[in-house]
Amino acid sequence: MRAIILWSVFHFFFVVSLFSCVSCGESQPTVEMEDLFKPHFDMFIAVCKKHGSPRNADKCEHAGHFLARIDFIEHPDEDYPKAIGLCIPDAENGSRIEILRSDFMKMRDASRARLIGHELGHCVLGLDHTPAPFGLMTAVFPTNDMPIEALIIDAVKE
Numbered sequence: 001m002r003a004i005i006l007w008s009v010f011h012f013f014f015v016v017s018l019f020s021c022v023s024c025g026e027s028q029p030t031v032e033m034e035d036l037f038k039p040h041f042d043m044f045i046a047v048c049k050k051h052g053s054p055r056n057a058d059k060c061e062h063a064g065h066f067l068a069r070i071d072f073i074e075h076p077d078e079d080y081p082k083a084i085g086l087c088i089p090d091a092e093n094g095s096r097i098e099i100l101r102s103d104f105m106k107m108r109d110a111s112r113a114r115l116i117g118h119e120l121g122h123c124v125l126g127l128d129h130t131p132a133p134f135g136l137m138t139a140v141f142p143t144n145d146m147p148i149e150a151l152i153i154d155a156v157k158e
Contacts, residue, residue, distance in 0.1 A: 029064035029094070037070045037099070040116035047149050048125075052156035056125050060156070067123045068094030070116070072101040084141060085115050087122035095123040113148040115141070121155055 033041060048060035059066065068090070077086055077098070084103045089095045097119040104112060114136065121127040121137050129139040136151040 029068070031064050031067050031069060033070040034072060036104075036112075037116055040113040041070065041120065043113065043148070044117045044120050044152055047152045048156045051153040053158055056156040056158075059125055063120075063124045064094075066095060067120070068096055070097040070099065070119075072104070073098045074101055076100060085119045087119050089123070097123055110148060111141075114151065117148060117152055117155075125156065127155060 031041065045060045045063055049057045051057075052060060077083055080086060083100070085097060085099045087095055087097055097116075099115065099119070104115070107115065117136055118141075127137050130137045132138055133140075134142050134146055134151075136148075136155040
C-alpha cells in the first residue's frame with residue numbers, strides 16, 4: 001500500500017512538473033525596442049494571438065524568434081528613400097525593423113500603431129504587401145486612421 005501511495009505522489013509531481021515546464025531549457029528571446037514602440041508592439045502581439053490563424057498566432061507568441069529589435073534611424077534608407085519603416089530580414093540573428101524618427105515623431109498615435117503593425121506583419125508573420133488600399137499591409141501608407149485592431153485582425157486571420 002505504501003508503495004502505491006509513493007508511486008502516486010511521484011507520478012503526480014512528475015506530471016505537474018512536466019506540464020509546468022513546457023518550454024524549459026528554451027528561453028523566449030525578447031525584442032529590444034525604444035519605449036515609444038512598446039505599446040504598439042504589445043497591442044499587435046495581443047490581437048494577433050487572440051484573433052490570428054493558428055499559424056500566425058503561434059508566430060506572434062514567439063515573435064522574439066523572428067525579430068531581434070525595433071530601432072529608429074535618422075536618415076532614409078538609400079534603397080528605399082520614401083520608406084518610413086523597413087523590415088530588414090536576418091534569419092541568423094533575427095530581423096530588425098527600422099523606423100524613420102523624423103516621420104514617426106510627426107505621426108498621430110493611430111498612425112504610429114499602423115506603421116509598427118505593418119512592419120511586424122512583414123518581420124514576424126512574413127506577410128507581403130497587398131493591393132487592398134486601406135489594409136494593414138498596403139504598400140502605400142494611407143492617410144486615414146482606420147481602427148488598428150480591425151486592420152490587424154483582417155491581416156492575421158488567414
